[in-house]
Amino acid sequence: MRIALDQRSEVGTRAGRILLAEPDLELLGLVDRNPSDEDDRLVRVLDLSTYDVVVTDATDPSEVLAAAAAAGVPAVTWVDRPVGSVPVASDAAVLVGANLGSGIAPSLAAHEAAGAGEGSPIDIVWTEPGRPLRRGHPSRFPDPVGPLWAAARGTSGTVRRFAAPTQGDWAGAVVHVTAAEHPRERIVAVADHAAHLEALALAAGAMVAVGSAFAELRGVVTVDDIADPYLDAVLGLGLEVAEWRSA
Numbered sequence: 001m002r003i004a005l006d007q008r009s010e011v012g013t014r015a016g017r018i019l020l021a022e023p024d025l026e027l028l029g030l031v032d033r034n035p036s037d038e039d040d041r042l043v044r045v046l047d048l049s050t051y052d053v054v055v056t057d058a059t060d061p062s063e064v065l066a067a068a069a070a071a072g073v074p075a076v077t078w079v080d081r082p083v084g085s086v087p088v089a090s091d092a093a094v095l096v097g098a099n100l101g102s103g104i105a106p107s108l109a110a111h112e113a114a115g116a117g118e119g120s121p122i123d124i125v126w127t128e129p130g131r132p133l134r135r136g137h138p139s140r141f142p143d144p145v146g147p148l149w150a151a152a153r154g155t156s157g158t159v160r161r162f163a164a165p166t167q168g169d170w171a172g173a174v175v176h177v178t179a180a181e182h183p184r185e186r187i188v189a190v191a192d193h194a195a196h197l198e199a200l201a202l203a204a205g206a207m208v209a210v211g212s213a214f215a216e217l218r219g220v221v222t223v224d225d226i227a228d229p230y231l232d233a234v235l236g237l238g239l240e241v242a243e244w245r246s247a
Contacts, residue, residue, distance in 0.1 A: 001210040004051040004073075006031040006064045011078060012057035014199030018237055019206060027051070031064060048073060053209040055098075057202055062087070065094060074214065076205035078198065086220050093217040095226070098205030100197050101126040101163060103223045104234060105173040108188050108241065109159065110227035112177045120180060122159045125150050126173040127194070130165030137162045141172035142191040142242050171197050185246040190239060197239075204234035 001024050005016050019025055020039065028041050029051055035042035048054060048071035056064045057078040068075040069087035080097040088094050097103055105126045113122055125139045133149035139162065140147050150162035171194035177186040190197065208214055208229050214221075223230050235241070 001025055001053075002027040002029070002051045003206050003210070004029040004031055004045050004048055004054045006054065006056035006058060006061070007033070008056070008058045010195045011198045011202060012055075014195055015055065015057065015202040015206070018199055018203040022207070031056075047071075053206055055202060055206045055209075057198075068092075068094075074209050076202065076209050078202050088219055091218070093209075093214060093219060093221045095205050095209055095214075095221045095223070097222055099201045100171060100173055100194075101128060103201040103205065103230065104190065104197065104239065105175065106224055107227045107231035107234065108173065108190070109175045109177075110224070111231055112175055112186050112188055113159075115179075115186070119158055121178045123162065123176040124159065124173070125162040125164055125175075127166045127171045128163050129167070129194075132166055133164070136164075139164050139174055141174055142189050145170050145172040145191045169193055169195075173197075185244075187244040189242045191242075192240070200234055200237055200239055203237055204230055204239075207233040207237070 005028060007013050019028055029043050029045035031045050034044050048067055051073055054068040054073055054075045059079055061077045061082050062084055065075055066087045069089045072089045074092040076095045076098050078099050080102050086094055105124050109122050109124045136149035136151050139150045148164040148166055150164035153161040153163050172191035174189040208226055213229055
């Protein structure tokens with residue numbers, strides 16, 4: 001696989017290192033950047049059309065998305081919804097929101113929901129940088145994140161989403177499912193260094209985008225649309241998940 005990486009922050013840098021550990025990686029091209037590491041697979045991108053996917057951690061990826069669309073290749077963004085319209089090649093797709101809150105958390109929830117049965121109430125909570133709240137939805141993340149208050153971010157059917165602001169280097173996500181059958185309660189959670197979790201989420205998006213299933217998709221895609229292969233990808237990259245089920 002040949003991946004073009006537009007890195008603007010620590011998230012993109014870490015995602016690149018994660019991808020370099022993949023044995024199937026043929027080439028990791030850096031957009032507008034010369035490689036500083038001595039690795040034959042690291043090069044500067046000269047022609048985007050020779051790559052399988054373009055991946056970016058830019059907060060405003062409109063420029064690189066336009067270049068990807070012009071080159072006719074799919075793209076993956078770290079941000080949920082790029083600023084302005086999303087340029088997409090006519091025969092490709094753009095995966096948006098390859099991050100902790102819109103990528104890892106909902107993919108965990110989709111997996112648990114499949115085993116809990118249709119209509120089971122599900123709470124999805126993730127951390128984000130910010131001043132911790134003093135009230136809201138009580139949430140317990142694995143250590144070292146710990147308990148936090150979260151604010152509602154939307155409801156769709158029986159699924160409720162919450163974001164818990166926190167300060168420091170640690171981040172996490174928790175999914176709580178109340179099932180009609182045994183076990184009645186299921187909880188899955190992750191906690192790790194924030195930049196590492198975000199990098200895993202972005203790298204997983206790249207892995208999914210080079211797969212055969214993604215090649216059939218068109219337009220703007222979210223992780224909700226490809227939850228199973230995305231979860232497989234992020235687990236394959238090393239995401240560790242804690243799990244609890246009621247007796």
